[in-house]
Amino acid sequence: MCYYKHESAVVDNDVSIGEGTKIWHFCHIQSGAKIGRDCSFGQNVNVSNNVVIGDGVKVQNNVSIYEGVEIEDYVFCGPSCVFTNDLTPRARYPKGHQYVKTVIHHDATLGANCTVVCGNSVGAFATIAAGAVVAKNIPPHALVAGVPAKQIGWVCKCGQVLDRALICPHCGQRYRLQQETLVEKH
Numbered sequence: 001m002c003y004y005k006h007e008s009a010v011v012d013n014d015v016s017i018g019e020g021t022k023i024w025h026f027c028h029i030q031s032g033a034k035i036g037r038d039c040s041f042g043q044n045v046n047v048s049n050n051v052v053i054g055d056g057v058k059v060q061n062n063v064s065i066y067e068g069v070e071i072e073d074y075v076f077c078g079p080s081c082v083f084t085n086d087l088t089p090r091a092r093y094p095k096g097h098q099y100v101k102t103v104i105h106h107d108a109t110l111g112a113n114c115t116v117v118c119g120n121s122v123g124a125f126a127t128i129a130a131g132a133v134v135a136k137n138i139p140p141h142a143l144v145a146g147v148p149a150k151q152i153g154w155v156c157k158c159g160q161v162l163d164r165a166l167i168c169p170h171c172g173q174r175y176r177l178q179q180e181t182l183v184e185k186h
Contacts, residue, residue, distance in 0.1 A: 033048070039055070121137050123138050143161055
């Protein structure tokens with residue numbers, strides 16, 4: 001075993017887990033899940049059947065990642081963030097494995113207690129504020145907040161909010177808008 005699993009965690013058969021990954025207290029990794037290298041899963045995380053998670057992903061406590069969710073490399077999932085996989089759930093009429101796909105692109109940050117409604121994607125380097133509800137696709141580098149989530153700014157690849165001139169106050173990277181897409185200036 002090239003990953004760490006706390007004794008209280010459960011890892012089902014037919015799971016792929018990359019080297020250096022840490023699975024902490026009371027986690028459950030279900031059959032068919034594919035998890036990359038150097039990930040961290042905090043207390044009480046559930047990774048459902050057939051979920052795909054990239055390298056370097058950090059999942060904080062009390063997160064359930066349901067079937068149909070794909071998380072790319074270096075995504076941060078804050079405590080108790082929520083994913084869904086069915087737009088019209090009914091206990092009486094289960095749909096059985098017909099889940100709506102959700103993609104969280106590389107280097108995105110999902111704040112504590114935010115909700116990502118299935119069928120939407122979060123763009124690379126985007127930041128979802130704590131408690132926000134994502135009900136539409138979020139573009140790369142967008143900073144969104146509220147219910148429903150609305151864009152309130154732009155975020156550098158290093159994670160800092162850009163100033164009005166689209167310059168990062170932390171690393172100095174400069175950006176420009178090109179057809180409503182944020183691109184780096186070189």
